[in-house]
Amino acid sequence: MQKVLEKWNQTDITHYRLSKETGIAAVSLPRYKSGKNLPTLTTVNILYEFFYGKPASVLNNLEMHEIRREIKSIQKRVKMLSERLNVCEEVN
Numbered sequence: 001m002q003k004v005l006e007k008w009n010q011t012d013i014t015h016y017r018l019s020k021e022t023g024i025a026a027v028s029l030p031r032y033k034s035g036k037n038l039p040t041l042t043t044v045n046i047l048y049e050f051f052y053g054k055p056a057s058v059l060n061n062l063e064m065h066e067i068r069r070e071i072k073s074i075q076k077r078v079k080m081l082s083e084r085l086n087v088c089e090e091v092n
Contacts, residue, residue, distance in 0.1 A: 001044050001067060007051040022046050038074050041067060
């Protein structure tokens with residue numbers, strides 16, 4: 001996703017235009033760009049193809065590893081927040 005964000009930041013493409021051309025929800029794009037949400041692998045591939053003009057299959061092993069690492073990090077945070085929520089619910 002980092003390569004996609006770097007390329008995106010070098011352009012003046014709006015969220016609206018990117019949404020129209022890729023089919024990705026316009027409300028999701030700012031969240032992906034800011035890092036608040038992680039896109040699915042399918043979405044990353046769509047964005048990669050849009051910005052680089054290459055099929056999604058060109059993602060190399062390093063990029064795939066980066067994506068998997070980001071997903072694992074998010075999953076850990078979700079688990080931690082879920083555990084905190086459970087503790088809060090038990091207290092109440």
